[in-house]
Amino acid sequence: MTSERIYRRATIDDKENILGISDNIYNGRDYLPELYDDVIYNKDMRGYVCEERGKVLGFFFVHIVDDSETIVRRAGRVKSSHQGQGIFKNLMEYMIKDCASLPKVKYASIAIDGTHREKVSNYLKRENYRHAQTMNFHLFKFNIQDVPTLSLENNALHISEITSNLLKDILKNQTSRDYLFPDNIVRIHSVPFKPIEANIKSFVNKRTYIIGSFAKYKGDEEGDISDLDPCTIRLMTLASFYTCKGGLAYQLDIFGNRTEDLGDHLYYHMQKIKTMANSHVTSGVMTPNDMELGDVEKHFKNYGISRKQLSFWETHIFTKTM
Numbered sequence: 366m367t368s369e370r371i372y373r374r375a376t377i378d379d380k381e382n383i384l385g386i387s388d389n390i391y392n393g394r395d396y397l398p399e400l401y402d403d404v405i406y407n408k409d410m411r412g413y414v415c416e417e418r419g420k421v422l423g424f425f426f427v428h429i430v431d432d433s434e435t436i437v438r439r440a441g442r443v444k445s446s447h448q449g450q451g452i453f454k455n456l457m458e459y460m461i462k463d464c465a466s467l468p469k470v471k472y473a474s475i476a477i478d479g480t481h482r483e484k485v486s487n488y489l490k491r492e493n494y495r496h497a498q499t500m501n502f503h504l505f506k507f508n509i510q511d512v513p514t515l516s517l518e519n520n521a522l523h524i525s526e527i528t529s530n531l532l533k534d535i536l537k538n539q540t541s542r543d544y545l546f547p548d549n550i551v552r553i554h555s556v557p558f559k560p561i562e563a564n565i566k567s568f569v570n571k572r573t574y575i576i577g578s579f580a581k582y583k584g585d586e587e588g589d590i591s592d593l594d595p596c597t598i599r600l601m602t603l604a605s606f607y608t609c610k611g612g613l614a615y616q617l618d619i620f621g622n623r624t625e626d627l628g629d630h631l632y633y634h635m636q637k638i639k640t641m642a643n644s645h646v647t648s649g650v651m652t653p654n655d656m657e658l659g660d661v662e663k664h665f666k667n668y669g670i671s672r673k674q675l676s677f678w679e680t681h682i683f684t685k686t687m
């Protein structure tokens with residue numbers, strides 16, 4: 366009975382019950398098992414549960430980003446036997462009241478899979494969400510043991526791992542910031558962030574690896590990473606990774622349009638994957654909506670990862686003012 370349902374913040378003791386809500390969410394690519402402890406202990410995250418007579422029926426969490434101005438809803442799930450009874454809606458209402466104690470919050474964002482868009486269109490309208498971005502999601506599956514070691518394709522490019530300091534320079538520089546993030550969104554595995562310094566900790570951390578290709582150094586001489594000219598960045602690929610039932614999930618968000626550099630970026634990403642996985646990998650590659658699928662796919666083909674093993678869908682980001 367609805368009256369016996371309790372809505373509250375999630376605790377570490379709920380972990381097992383929450384992870385048991387659905388064992389095949391996101392086709393075996395659920396990130397919650399790896400992230401759950403962060404949800405509880407990271408001050409920028411808050412988890413919410415619906416419980417009935419000691420049984421957990423539903424869960425989602427919010428990630429508080431953009432210098433505490435935006436809440437992003439993530440990882441929502443309700444027991445299949447209890448779906449359609451308003452549990453998720455009530456959880457969201459509880460969250461809104463709970464987050465009212467956060468003085469700086471002004472916006473809320475969500476990512477909706479294209480296949481769910483129709484289903485939630487009334488909700489989005491009613492809640493005054495506006496469409497902020499469409500991105501394409503391509504799923505590649507492979508066994509890293511089968512991936513050949515290739516060499517770099519373009520020796521004229523300067524390719525580097527992007528550190529916090531280099532990313533700060535890129536964000537400070539209007540030319541590079543506007544080129545990489547024309548919608549003013551840095552999406553990482555469907556989570557939208559503003560391209561601001563306060564979010565750097567979410568961009569560069571132990572679960573990410575970022576590669577940039579640059580046309581040149583600030584001066585004429587070749588220098589070290591701090592001498593790369595941020596204005597000349599051509600492509601940035603941001604990997605975020607976690608282990609899941611399907612093996613290693615290696616998400617790759619692509620920023621910029623110089624897809625001809627992607628082969629060289631993949632060279633570094635494949636090396637990185639080899640340090641973390643020894644068999645199955647699923648790589649969810651997220652591209653701007655106007656990027657040609659073939660321009661992404663051909664670089665994977667060079668590694669023997671073919672179209673037959675690929676699937677594709679659109680994801681939409683919506684934002685509202687609270």
Ligand SMILES: CC(C)(COP(=O)(O)OP(=O)(O)OC[C@H]1O[C@@H](n2cnc3c(N)ncnc32)[C@H](O)[C@@H]1OP(=O)(O)O)[C@@H](O)C(=O)NCCC(=O)NCCS
Nearest residue numbers: 439440441442443448449450451452453454484485487488
């Ligand atoms: C999506 C899910 C959590 C909804 O839970 P639920 O308790 O059945 O949902 P409710 O009965 O409270 O109704 C959901 C309401 O929230 C809205 N909603 C908001 N975001 C939504 C989303 N991502 N997916 C579905 N509904 C969503 C719906 O439109 C609906 O409102 P409406 O009746 O005014 O249209 C549940 O179906 C589920 O666990 N699905 C599998 C996991 C999944 O796909 N999660 C994606 C969400 S991040």
